[in-house]
Amino acid sequence: MRIKQCLPLLMLLAAFASCKNGANTSSIADTATIDGHPAWIMQGNIYEVNVRQYTPEGTFKAFAKHLDRLKEMGVQTLWFMPINPISKTDRKGSLGSYYAVSDYTAINPEYGTMDDWKALVKEAHDKGFKVLIDWVPNHTGADHYWLQKHPDFYVKDSTGKPVSQFDWTDTRKLNFANAELRDTMIAQMKYWVTETGIDGLRCDYAVGPSRAFWLECIKQLKAVKNVFMLAETDSAWLHETGFDATYSWPEFNMMKLVAAGKRNAAAMDSVFAFTDTTLLKNGIRLFFTSNHDENSWNKADFATMPGDSHAPFAVMTQTMKRSVPLIYSGQEEPVLRSIKFFDKDTMSFTKLGRAGMYQKLLALRKSNPALSPNAGFVKLTTWVDDKVYAYVRQADKRKVVVILNLSNTPVNFALKDGLVSGEATEIFSNQKEKMEPGKSFNLAAWGYLVYNYE
Secondary structure (H helix, E strand, O other): OOOOOOOHHHHHHHHHHHHHOOOOOOOHHHHOEEOOEEHHHOOOOEEEEOHHHHOOOOOHHHHHOOHHHHHHHOOOEEEEOOOOOEOOOOOOOOOOOOOOEOOOOOOOOOOOOHHHHHHHHHHHHHOOOEEEEEEOOOEEEOOOOHHHHOHHHEOEOOOOOEOOOOOOOOEEEEOOOOHHHHHHHHHHHHHHHHHHOOOEEEEOOOOOOOHHHHHHHHHHHHHHOOOEEEEOOOOOHHHHOOOOEEEOHHHHHHHHHHHOOOOOHHHHHHHHHHHHHHOOOOOEEEEOOOOHHHHHHHOOOOOOOOHHHHHHHHHHHHHOOOEEEEEEOOOOOOOOOOOOOOOOOOOOOOOOOOHHHHHHHHHHHHHOHHHOOOOEEEEEOOOOOOOEEEEEEEEOOEEEEEEEEOOOOOEEEEEOOHHHOEEEEEOOOOEEEEEOOOEEEEEOOOOEEEEEEO
16 A cells, blocks of 8 residues: 555554554564563664665565574564655765655655565564664655645745755755644654554654654554654653664764774773763663664774774674664675665675674573663773773673673783672683683683673
């Protein structure tokens, strides 16, 4: 079903019909919450899907062939970059920006049809995945039909011309002071939940719309389904509106400085402390070493954390407090280049050199509640804290000890804290070891150890 120019009432009627037809059926597990968040995300993870570049075909059907591989790797939640049609007016490059949407309730024909999308969501659900879509609420593409049908939906300059924000010249900024726009936007977001059964939304430039909009929007969405809401921002106020998670930009930026040798390992404490003091008690951060923006514009992770330096930071993103980890398309290969943003630039998946590392980390996260965002965290001290970052995650009697050498030199040290006591398995070597205060460790440059206490 494709609704071209739908008013809120029509969207709500479609949502009601969809619920009656079972498109939004949920199990008890899907409706459960922990600390106000969907329970399934707490020991879950997110994998960002760039459909255009994922396969030579760049379609939903072609991507579906990778589902079994991703499931084997341990991926739980698939976040699809915008799947809507892209505006042609002021288009950048040959194919345009995914984030210049020309119709919120339609499918980009490059990727397939609405039926193809629904089939992909169903297949993903059948295999145990959750599905998020990327939503672009702050602006539309430069030829969205609203510009003609609802010109008052847009912010205008002094001459009455719809404005572009920043250097996003292929877009036009929406006016969230307009009540009809707010209602229409919410209705069209509901459409994807009720008609296609998605499990949540990643919201682009989430600081653009108003606080009042998000309060009402998220309340209505969560009344329809227990959706996971991810905001592309590190601004703490978004959690107050109902967002489950925000981005760990400060933490990521410090990781880059440490990887470059411009700061030492102890510097990570400052950004973690900042998050603890500014974020809501139950707020979740999305941790990453790359995403589509960082890869395309800043050469992450292959240049910002080059070579062996990437690994300990990847471990950190998977095991840190308050975290849900993100893996971007191609990081498991790894793809060692910036993926083009406005043109076709197909990735390849032939070596999968990091897949084994991610598989072990994702399996540990799934099996051990000590890695849940709300589990305990204790920083461990060594005599080389300028190089080694070590910590314990704990939930009841389950725990994980993480030891990271965030430097380009080998280190020898001991952990004195009694929290390390007991028998544990180092997940990468699969060796059982007796852990006790005073135990010595030798780590290579950029080395890492992760101990799982059964």
